[in-house]
Amino acid sequence: xxxxxxxxxxxxxxxxxxxxxxxxxxxxxxxxxxxxxxxxxxxxxxxxxxxxxxxxxxxxxxxxxxxxxxxxxxxxxxxxxxxxxxxxxxxxxxxxxxxxxxxxxxxxxxxxxxxxxxxxxxxxxxxxxxxxxxxxxxxxxxxxxxxxxxx
Amino acid sequence: xxxxxxxxxxxxxxxxxxxxxxxxxxxxxxxxxxxxxxxxxxxxxxxxxxxxxxxxxxxxxxxxxxxxxxxxxxxxxxxxxxxxxxxxxxxxxxxxxxxxxxxxxxxxxxxxxxxxxxxxxxxxxxxxxxxxxxxxxxxxxxxxxxxxxxx
Amino acid sequence: xxxxxxxxxxxxxxxxxxxxxxxxxxxxxxxxxxxxxxxxxxxxxxxxxxxxxxxxxxxxxxxxxxxxxxxxxxxxxxxxxxxxxxxxxxxxxxxxxxxxxxxxxxxxxxxxxxxxxxxxxxxxxxxxxxxxxxxxxxxxxxxxxxxxxxx
Amino acid sequence: xxxxxxxxxxxxxxxxxxxxxxxxxxxxxxxxxxxxxxxxxxxxxxxxxxxxxxxxxxxxxxxxxxxxxxxxxxxxxxxxxxxxxxxxxxxxxxxxxxxxxxxxxxxxxxxxxxxxxxxxxxxxxxxxxxxxxxxxxxxxxxxxxxxxxxx
Numbered sequence: 001x002x003x004x005x006x007x008x009x010x011x012x013x014x015x016x017x018x019x020x021x022x023x024x025x026x027x028x029x030x031x032x033x034x035x036x037x038x039x040x041x042x043x044x045x046x047x048x049x050x051x052x053x054x055x056x057x058x059x060x061x062x063x064x065x066x067x068x069x070x071x072x073x074x075x076x077x078x079x080x081x082x083x084x085x086x087x088x089x090x091x092x093x094x095x096x097x098x099x100x101x102x103x104x105x106x107x108x109x110x111x112x113x114x115x116x117x118x119x120x121x122x123x124x125x126x127x128x129x130x131x132x133x134x135x136x137x138x139x140x141x142x143x144x145x146x147x148x149x150x151x
Numbered sequence: 152x153x154x155x156x157x158x159x160x161x162x163x164x165x166x167x168x169x170x171x172x173x174x175x176x177x178x179x180x181x182x183x184x185x186x187x188x189x190x191x192x193x194x195x196x197x198x199x200x201x202x203x204x205x206x207x208x209x210x211x212x213x214x215x216x217x218x219x220x221x222x223x224x225x226x227x228x229x230x231x232x233x234x235x236x237x238x239x240x241x242x243x244x245x246x247x248x249x250x251x252x253x254x255x256x257x258x259x260x261x262x263x264x265x266x267x268x269x270x271x272x273x274x275x276x277x278x279x280x281x282x283x284x285x286x287x288x289x290x291x292x293x294x295x296x297x298x299x300x301x302x
Numbered sequence: 303x304x305x306x307x308x309x310x311x312x313x314x315x316x317x318x319x320x321x322x323x324x325x326x327x328x329x330x331x332x333x334x335x336x337x338x339x340x341x342x343x344x345x346x347x348x349x350x351x352x353x354x355x356x357x358x359x360x361x362x363x364x365x366x367x368x369x370x371x372x373x374x375x376x377x378x379x380x381x382x383x384x385x386x387x388x389x390x391x392x393x394x395x396x397x398x399x400x401x402x403x404x405x406x407x408x409x410x411x412x413x414x415x416x417x418x419x420x421x422x423x424x425x426x427x428x429x430x431x432x433x434x435x436x437x438x439x440x441x442x443x444x445x446x447x448x449x450x451x452x453x
Numbered sequence: 454x455x456x457x458x459x460x461x462x463x464x465x466x467x468x469x470x471x472x473x474x475x476x477x478x479x480x481x482x483x484x485x486x487x488x489x490x491x492x493x494x495x496x497x498x499x500x501x502x503x504x505x506x507x508x509x510x511x512x513x514x515x516x517x518x519x520x521x522x523x524x525x526x527x528x529x530x531x532x533x534x535x536x537x538x539x540x541x542x543x544x545x546x547x548x549x550x551x552x553x554x555x556x557x558x559x560x561x562x563x564x565x566x567x568x569x570x571x572x573x574x575x576x577x578x579x580x581x582x583x584x585x586x587x588x589x590x591x592x593x594x595x596x597x598x599x600x601x602x603x604x
Binding site for chain 3: 470472473474477497498499501502504509510511514516518546549551552553555557560
Binding site: 252254256257271272279281291294296298 | 554556558559573574581583593596598600
């Protein structure tokens with residue numbers, strides 16, 4: 001498998017076998033070493049404010065963390081010579097979020113939400129990504145910065 | 152109703168009528184103008200890493216945001232002269248998270264998780280709280296800082 | 303005076319009468335309600351690491367805070383009807399940094415440094431800006447997010 | 454030299470040969486693998502707001518970064534078997550701030566300022582510290598969280 005195929009397989013695994021991503025309906029649409037896109041649809045169970053009917057802040061943090069995390073994962077894999085499933089799985093165990101800042105810019109209203117991430121620091125040990133959340137009308141709902149352990 | 156009764160009523164409302172809190176099983180145990188405690192039990196649907204069986208980072212961010220948010224809510228109410236339900240509800244609409252930093256210190260493993268918040272800045276417009284997440288064995292899993300709009 | 307003239311006067315005041323900005327040699331080149339640019343030259347006294355000869359992290363935080371702060375100031379002024387010096391000065395007293403996150407991406411090396419800010423949330427009470435620091439060779443040295451009180 | 458003597462020597466070097474620390478008058482009073490204390494006196498050149506005569510936010514960020522950084526340095530040294538000056542210097546080169554969040558809680562007024570740091574995550578690659586700034590009257594001026602590369 002080449003890198004593109006591996007990334008697709010990982011997206012599929014995280015979309016279908018990661019319980020909390022499934023609970024929220026988060027779908028990784030694309031990721032590589034530079035950027036990613038994760039989408040999800042409005043569901044009433046994601047409401048954090050029953051009066052105003054807006055997303056819970058934790059939903060926003062969850063999707064930003066995932067969007068940045070898959071870019072960090074791509075950077076782990078990009079450093080590997082041996083692309084066997086065993087070696088990939090072994091090295092992905094190193095992936096963890098060190099810290100995450102979420103800036104809530106506008107109320108989380110919409111029918112579909114699109115999170116995008118872009119790498120801003122890529123190293124052998126630590127990667128940093130910045131993320132944005134928009135709705136289907138391109139309202140800029142949130143901004144985030146995530147620091148990830150990658151080695 | 153006095154302030155303590157009002158706080159209890161709000162905790163009950165947020166525990167029972169806030170869809171995302173219920174989805175995650177978050178239970179506000181106590182809050183006032185200075186501090187709060189929110190608890191939840193391990194559930195497999197909260198897993199963010201199927202291999203290592205640890206909490207999704209978004210679950211951690213969600214509970215820290217809630218723990219800080221209720222302390223911010225208490226500070227809104229503490230500034231009111233008129234404690235009628237209408238006035239409380241009107242003023243609680245001002246509450247929103249401006250930004251949230253989450254530091255992931257240890258893997259999110261455990262049977263029960265306890266989030267605590269403590270106010271560190273209390274103003275008429277903005278409140279800042281710092282939060283901690285521990286498991287039932289008192290392992291320090293995460294640390295957070297939240298800035299909230301309160302006026 | 304119109305808004306552009308007022309912004310120039312404020313830049314001049316902050317460049318020439320703000321002791322710490324002068325100590326570091328920070329020069330606001332331009333700012334409006336959407337963005338800003340602040341520059342400074344390398345000086346040995348700004349060294350934070352005598353072996354590697356790189357900027358102290360506090361220098362980076364200082365210039366990012368200033369770059370975001372002037373955009374926040376512009377947003378305060380933009381909300382005023384009365385543009386008399388007294389009213390401007392009175393309202394600028396409300397300006398303060400609530401919190402600032404700085405991400406250090408690359409070593410702070412260079413001859414000249416350029417900080418830019420862009421507003422990402424503009425409200426009557428709170429403004430949020432994101433900032434970048436580059437050197438004269440366009441190396442991306444740091445990234446930042448600042449939350450400011452504006453009302 | 455034992456560890457305590459090494460820490461004293463590093464404090465002396467950073468106090469006396471780090472240009473930006475000297476410019477601001479930052480004095481490391483004590484540090485070990487768990488905590489640190491850094492002090493500095495008010496000086497007019499540290500003013501960030503000439504009307505209100507308060508510390509520039511960058512001064513606050515600088516001293517918090519230093520307070521956390523020395524605790525991170527202690528954690529680097531604590532992992533070493535070979536405590537020769539060459540090996541210590543070689544390993545301290547790995548020290549860098551990854552990110553720093555500063556929460557400005559009260560105006561930076563006072564005659565003397567005391568920054569303290571406490572480690573909250575200690576690992577072979579990344580350390581996290583949280584910091585506080587008080588003045589001589591024990592007013593809590595700022596709070597911070599810093600993530601450091603240590604390996």
